[in-house]
Amino acid sequence: MGASDHGLEALSTVHSIEYLSFLACAHSEWQRSGLPGSVVPAAFETRREIYRVNWPITAKAGFHLRDQITPVGEGTWDAAYWAAQTAITAAELIANGEQQVYALCRPSGHHAGPDYGGGATYLNNAAIAARRLAAEGKRVAIVDLDVHHGNGRQDIFWDDASIFFSSIHRSPAGYYPHFTGFLEETGGMSAEGANMNHPLEKEAGDKEFLLGVEDILTAALKQKPAAVVVSLGFDALASDPAKGLSLTEDAFEKVGTLLGGISLPALLVQEGGYDLNKLQYVASRFLDGFCSLR
Incomplete structure (x- = not known):
């Protein structure tokens, strides 16, 4: 729709x-x-x-604008605005009883902060969706699977104990976004423990990634959220131009199965993924796993 x-x-x-x-x-x-x-x-x-x-x-x-890879052109606002509206529409579907919804957003959003854009992102689609789902006092968990740390999202929710944010990504030591995404970043004074980072070493593969996903997902579910928002990046694929991790398509299917097996409403919000020759296939593999148990 x-x-x-x-x-x-x-x-x-x-x-x-x-x-x-x-x-x-x-x-x-x-x-x-x-x-x-x-x-x-x-x-x-x-x-x-x-x-x-x-x-x-x-x-x-x-x-x-926090870098020079986030230009604003003639159509940028319209594209970002409607990507965010796509995420909000998906959140409304979850709020109205749907169990699995996929918001296919472009541009992606997890580097965009409260008052800035960066990393070719402008509006934080998944954060906006999570705020919509938490609007009635419900606890929401975000699981970020992009190869890059969601620095903008961490900034947005740093002092918000109602949103649990967890991210698995390549270590920012020498890698975008460079300044955040380290293990010791666990939330502000009013939200200590509501932020969780699981950085991986360069070229980490399927085994390390799957263990990390299990780790952050387990932590997210311990929060007893009403819904889980998944920032779904495919740029950890070994062939992706991001060159951050070394995942196979098999790993994404297994991650999909893990996420599809949770007994909570799950909202997928598209993040990165730039190997245009393989993107449709890795997305299909993920969805095969995600939908296999329902």
């Missing part, structure tokens, strides 16, 4: 109004300033306390 338009309200439960306004207007402001091409920052600033709403577009770009 297609996505319904739930407006900006659900997006603002995760992202600041200033950031949403920036994304919606950045490209047109860039053009009006006489700058060529897409919005790409040349200087960076991350101190939130000095932010000014009257900054020019060049300054806002350096605050709201």
Whole structure:
């Protein structure tokens, strides 16, 4: 089914109004300033306390975009907006009784933080969906299977004890996103233990990944969540251009079986996966496992 338009309200439960306004207007402001091409920052600033709403577009770009691989072009806002609406629509289906839903989102979202985009992501689709599912006071668990750490999502939920966030990924030591994703990061003062990272060494393969998935999934289920949101990345595949881990298609089918066997509603939200020759096949293998027990 297609996505319904739930407006900006659900997006603002995760992202600041200033950031949403920036994304919606950045490209047109860039053009009006006489700058060529897409919005790409040349200087960076991350101190939130000095932010000014009257900054020019060049300054806002350096605050709201954390790298130069996250340009804002003419169609970026529409693409990101509808990816987020797809995730919200999927969350609504789960809230209304569906047990398994797959939100096929592009662009992906787990590097996007409260007021910034990064890693070619703009809106944090799975975080927005999780907030929707937690809206009635229910506990929600997120399991992130992308090869990269979900730094934006960790930032969003760092002090939120109602959302348990766990991530398996290649160690950020010398790998994107570089600054977060280490084992000792377990949540802020008001949410200690609500964040869990399981970093893997470079070129780790099926055995290490499957053990790690079992680890973070077990931890997530111990939280007794009402639903599990799965950030589903396929970029840990050995042939993926991300070159982070060395998984086979068999591993993804086994992960699918693990996730399909939980007795809770499960919402899959698409993250990375860039080997376009194999993407459909590894996704099919995962879904074979995911749907095999129901």
